[in-house]
Amino acid sequence: MITEDATRSIEQIFEQAAGSRLCPRGYAAVEVTQIDMARHREMLQPHALVLTISSLTFRLLFVLHYADDEATRACYLGTDRDQPLSDVLMELVNLCCGSMNQQLVVHFPDLGMSTPYALSSRCIDFIGELKPDHVWAYELRAGEAARLGVTLCVCAKAAVDFTAGDMAEQGEGELELF
Template structure:
């Protein structure tokens, strides 16, 4: 069971993470629209990057869906031909999920975060196998041009209740965090 406060907290943390980490340049727009997780076939890109934040109390899957199309490549890569869109979005997704991890660690000090891995977007068709307590789906338009989608899935075996107040911040340049 996840309380309403916990659901709202995950939503708030994700929205702030998306606004500050999914856009490569500070000040670029990031429009987030809630979507129906069961009816998203057309909005999902064919590729997905998956990260996991895990604690003793819960597991959060963060799935970043994308199209490897000219518009998205131009937005995220520009003229950089030394890297692929997948590489750039892996770093971007890692920053976004890392921000979420930083916000959650105040409430769950035992958090761990996986490294990103790439799958087909259709992997979300099997989230039900994890017996999730809650699934969120979002369509995201970054910089007014790049279309992404995000699926968040929380699984817990015990009641989960917490409340966060996310402090607005500007986009960071990727500081190194030591553990």
């Protein structure tokens, strides 16, 4: 079970992290808009990058949906077309989830984070199999043409209740060794 305070806190943590960490070079922020799942499914892009943040009490699944099209490539790669778009987006997803992890570890000191991996966006058709306690859908816009989608899913193993409170902007993140 996840409380309303925890739900709002996860939204707040994600929106701050996504707004600042999923930006292409040259952008100050991306526009982050929460949308309903029906609209999210209609707008689903073909590719997905998945990352999990896990604790002893919950698992948060982060799915970034994107199209490997000219508009997204131009926005996120700019003139550096030597790198695959998926590599650039994996790096940004890792930064975004790392920022979320830094905020969550204050309340859940036992957190672990996976590395991003690629799947089809249709993977969210099976999200119900996880028996989630809460699912969010977001649209992210960088510029006029580039559009990303994000699905967040929390599966609780025990009661999840916390309040994020004031969140200070963090640095780029540090490498953690275990």
